[in-house]
Amino acid sequence: MDDSNMIGRKFGYLTVVSKSDKRISGRKTWVCRCDCGNTKLVTDTALGKSTISCGCYRRERASKLNLKHGMYKKRIYRVWRCMINRCYDKNHESFEDYGGRGISVCDEWRNDRNSFFKWAIKNGYSDDLTIDRIDVNGNYEPSNCRFISKIEQQNNKRNNHLISYNGETKTIAEWERTLNLKAGTINSRLRRGWNENDAVSTPLMKRWERKYSRQKIQQHHPELAGTSDIEAMRAIREESFKDYARKVSV
Structure with a gap:
């Protein structure tokens, strides 16, 4: 291409202003003005390829990533990451109970973590709460998710064993707190053939x-x-x- 045709051409954020007499590594260079107002000397081989700005684009992108990803080292990021892994990483220890059952993450959250962060903060996210699906057979999406305590989440598991005793029906975890009897003891008794009433009502042997x-x-x-x-x-x-x-x- 004729050098004269380069003047005024735009490459990314850069607009070619003039040809420079200076060479870099033997390559001819161009004086370019960036959209931010800075000028930069760019070789003909880098223009529009490895170089599209004076450097402001990289800084701007890094700033946006920090905004979106700003919680990278914080728990909320791990909540999002683990949610994705459970549903799509076949090597994840919990994949069988999530992705293996057809549980998925809505496109809005899967493709844009910032969207998830905004929803989480708006809906009461706190480091001492955990994300929970209201319908345990439903997907991760705004209409089916909430933040609750770990104890509440344990009571919402699909594999919970409900036991009725003294006119009340509770999960084993709830009976553990009510009767001060370890859940492991109750489960062990049930595995050995005890009926539910005896499993929760019989005190531990001295x-x-x-x-x-x-x-x-x-x-x-x-x-x-x-x-x-x-x-x-x-x-x-x-x-x-x-x-x-x-x-x-x-």
């Missing part, structure tokens, strides 16, 4: 009770031979520790 096997209970309490372990332990609890200790010596 240390001295654990010392005695079912065989010893039957040996010293023949009247309990046909009863379940639970009924046997309840009957024994009706006796005082001293009376029981006197009957069953180690």
Whole structure:
């Protein structure tokens, strides 16, 4: 192309003003004015390719990224990142329960993290809250998401086991807090065949009770031979520790 035709041409943010007599690495150069008002000397090979501004574009882009990505090292960014990974990363430990079940993230949030950040802050985001889907079988989208405490989220899991006792129906996690009985103990009892009522209503065995096997209970309490372990332990609890200790010596 004739050098004279370069004058006035625009490459990105740069407009060619004149040809320079200076050469850089043997290449001819052009004096260009940037849209921001600065001037810059650019080689013909870089013009419009590796160089499209005086440097302001890179700074502007970095500033925008910092605005969008400003929470990069903060928890809200990790919330967004983990939400995406659960739904689309097949190697993620929770993919089977999310993406594997067809759960997805709306395009607005998936393609623009800043959009998610704005929605989150507007809808009560806090570092001590977690994102929750109102419909556990629905997608991550504004109409189906909210921020709640971790305890509330545990109660909204699709695999929650609901137990009715004393006219109340609660999750195992809720019964744990109500009865001061560990969820692991309740789950263990259910796995061993205990009914739900007994699993939550039976207090933990005391240390001295654990010392005695079912065989010893039957040996010293023949009247309990046909009863379940639970009924046997309840009957024994009706006796005082001293009376029981006197009957069953180690």
